[in-house]
Amino acid sequence: MPRIVDHDQRRAELTQAVWSLIREQGLAGVTIRNLSGRSGWSSGAIRHYLPNREAILNFAAGQIGERAWQRLQAIPVSGDPFQDFLNRLEVTLPLEEEGRVWLEVWLAFVGAAVSDQDFADAQGVLYRDLNGIFVEAFGTFAQGGWLPAHTPQAAATEIHALLDGLSVHLLLHQITPEQARVTLQAALSRMLVNLENSD
Template sequence: MPRIVDHDLRRAELAQAVWSLIREHGLAGVTIRSLSERSGWSSGAIRHYLPRREAILNFAAQQISEQAGRRLRELAPHPDPFEDFLARLELTLPLDADSRLWLEVWLAFVGAAVSEPNFADAQGLLYRDLNTYFQEVLAEFSRHGWLPAHTPQQAATELHALLDGLSVHLLLSQITPQRARETLRAALARLLVAPGAPDSSRP
């Protein structure tokens, strides 16, 4: 009987190996040979999935985007729409092991993209998917009158910039998780105002 291969599991294992190389050595440390040594896969097996180094790096970015998106979708909904969105925004901050790993890898892509434009597409994937999600949620808030002073695009850009800054500060241990949460809550409360409620209705 032929052996059944769980391709999703194998890809997840490979993603973990690529991420660990990026965290330790940066993007420059990712080669088919180093990935083979780290993952225990043969070079031939890696090339079956990812034939070139560029494909490996794009795969690493894509896997972060997919796993982060899955995490957002799987979070149990909160009956209060403000609290529900806030909880999902907090999931994007490096407040636990998974999100910290993803953001450390994201930072490596950002740094590399500054001087090497060929990494910009991979880094952009991480930005675009999340920004699209923000805009979709904020558009729904806007339709229900919760976004009195901004368009969904403006609000998404503002929130995304804040999350990026808070993430870097957290990774560098410049602020505490509690302070990051408080800052995020205050910023979201300035953007989202329940119809008929005063601007100061939320802490």
């Protein structure tokens, strides 16, 4: 019988290996040879999935968005609209090891995106996906009369910029996770009003 290959498991293994290389050596360290050494796969096995360096980097960039989406989808819903949204915002921050891993990889791509349009496009997809989630949530708040001083798009832009800034400060160890949480909650509290009367 032919051996059954778990493609999802193989993708997860490749993701871990590529991200590990990026975190240690930057994007310049991502080669098929280095990935073979890091993953334990042969070069031929890697090329079966990812035929060249460009494909590897595109794969790694795409996995950032997929991982972010998985983290957002895994958050339980409590029924408290403010807390539920705050929880979704917090999960995009590097408050623990898993969050640090994918945000360190994200930051490497952001740096490359300044001068490389392909990477800029890849990061743009992640930005648009997250921004779309924020706009939709703020749109719901606006319909309930809880967002008096912003349009949903303006609120999404403001909170997204805050998240990006907090993420960098956390990665550089300039603030603590608790400081980041307090700052984010305070900002959201200023934007959303009268939620306590929403029942």
